[in-house]
Amino acid sequence: MRAEIEAAVIEILARQLLLPAAEIAPDARIEDLGLDSLGKAEAIFALEERFDISVPFNANEPDQPNFDFSTVGSIVRGVEALIAAKAG
Amino acid sequence: MRRVVVTGLGTVNALAHDLPGTLAAFRDGRCGIGPLTFREAERLSIRIGAEVRDWRPEERFPAKDLPLLDRVTQYALVAGAEAVAMAGLPAAIGPRGGAILGTAAGGIGTWEDSYRAVYAEGRNRVSPLVVPRLMHNAPAAHLSMRHGLGGPVLAVSSACASANHAIGLAFQLIRAGAAEVMLAGGTEAMLCFGGVKAWEGLRVLAPDACRPFSLGRKGLVIGDGAGVLVLEAEDHARARGARILAEVAGFGMTADAADIVAPGGDGAVRAMRAALADAGLAPEEIGYVNAHGTGTLANDRAEAVAIREVFGPAPPPVSSTKAMHGHAIGATGALEAMACIQALTESLLPPTAGVLAADPDCGLDVVVGQARPAQVTAVLSNAFAFGGLNAVLAFRRAD
Structure with missing residues (x-):
């Protein structure tokens, strides 16, 4: 499951960044990838649609207490937790 | 050059359905934000807004008129009638009068209802009045009919700066001699399921x-409402013995030409400087700035930097009245113009409600709690919209 989520996260980020998926490392920092605020909003929307989840993300909270969007890995773990919460 | 003055004000918003109630709320720092009550609000993840409460259009308009009037037009008409009555203008203002109203979403509630009928409910027809209800120019057009305005009448749309653009353009038209009296401001009724969902x-x-x-701000809160100002050539106002509330002293408009949502570049600074230059005011003559102050991380920091660049390390007191009336998008500049005129006429700076502790990264003297007594002779009102569109008004105390 984690591999599937990771692949989906990378694919969604790659589409926003106009990069080949192979160029996005699983430990890449989102800031270093150069994703702007609208790209972030669109990526979150894509994740919600792909996994039928609601991501608690507010662009006005720099530390994002409810969803860590800082690295590919943290997004994958966040999505995993939301899917688990939905199933539970 | 002809001077342009304000002789009437009217409003409907989350704080009150009229000007006196709104000004009283501004004095007290009362907040008009509450739970959303419209259809299907429970399906939203954001469930607060600055709705116009207890709005009963059937008590305001004849039954035969209502099918033509989206809420965005109802608010504008009630605000317009209050402003015209305050100004003491005749029932038919005439061919030298006009109206410019800003709106971002126009009759979005009408779009929503008719789409719901044909898509969700599978109906095959909608009201024949959908088009005249939802068009962006409907509020300005109805004002023209109600008050006999036969001159320039139009809508402007620049998202959160719409009302400032409307007031600024009306000011320029009067100054240039194209009209004697203009109703100017903005109206918005975006608080419906589709509006907030978007x-x-x-x-x-x-x-x-x-x-x-x-500190601890988490973004903006949308509001509904309308604000209408009566702008008038000074000689016209004096000739008929009108009470002059304030002077529209200057207007500056710029574009960032950079990003569709993020503020940036020098557009905000250039707009404030353009308004000051247009008014013939030095920065140190400004006693209060009504900020755009949306409460987002991005706006407030960028605006604070811009204000300090224009005014230096000790800028005049600043507040954002959006914490009281909400971000009324295309109407917000008109509501904020009323706060500015209150500062000039009552020597009270309207406060910023909701502040937990000033964000040290903003570095501004923010008026919090209740209105702050202060003698001011000139003020600025900022509007910095999505699209990178900036419109700043300067008002001066009437002499």
Whole structure:
């Protein structure tokens, strides 16, 4: 499951960044990838649609207490937790 | 050059359905934000807004007129009638009068209802009045009919700067001699399911409160309402013995030409400087700035930097009244113009509600709590919209 989520996260980020998926490392920092605020909003929307989840993300909270969007890995773990919460 | 003065004000918003109630709320720092009550609000993740409460259009308009009037037009007509009555203008203002109203979403409630009918409910027809109800120019057009305005009448749309653009353009038209009297301002009725759903996706709405320039701010809170100002050539106003509330002293408009949502570049600074230059005012003559102050992380920091660049390290007191009336998008500049005129006429600076603790990164003297007594002779009102469109008005105390 984690591999599937990771692949989906990378694919969604790659589409926003106009990069080949192979160029996005699983430990890449989102800031270093150069994703702007609208790209972030669109990526979150894509994740919600792909996994039928609601991501608690507010662009006005720099530390994002409810969803860590800082690295590919943290997004994958966040999505995993939301899917688990939905199933539970 | 002809001077342009304000002789009437009218408003409907979350704080009150009239000007006196709104000014009283501004004095007290009362907040008009509460739970959303419209259809299907429970399906939203953001459930607060600054709705116009207890609005009963059937008590305001004849039954035969209502099918033509989206809420965005109802608010404008009630605000317009209050402003015209305050100004003491005749029932038919005539061919030298006009109207420019800003709106961002126009009759979005009418779009929503008719789409719901044909798509969700599978109906095959909608009201024949959908088009005249929802068009962006409907509020301005109805004002022209109601008050006999036969001159320039149009709508302008620049998202959150719409009302400032409308007031600024009306000011320029009078100054240039193209009209004697203009009703100017903005109106908005975006608080419906589809309107808030669209905003939710941008992830900039606060779930709890609007806290401009405060630590712990979580974004903007949308409001509904309208504000209408009567602008008049000074000689015209004096000739008929009208009470002059304030002077529209200057207007500056610029574009960032950079990003569709993020503030940036020098557009805000250039707009404030353009308004000051147009008014013949030095920065140190400004006693109060009504900030755009949306309560988003991005706006408030960028605006604070811009204000300090224009005014230096000790800028005049600043507040954002959006924490009281909400971000009324295309109407907000008109509501904020009323706060500015209150500062000039009552020597009270309207406060920023909702501030927990001033954000030290903003570095501004933010008026919090209740209105602050202060003698001011000139003020600025900022509006910095999505699209990077900036419109700043300067008002001066009437002499």
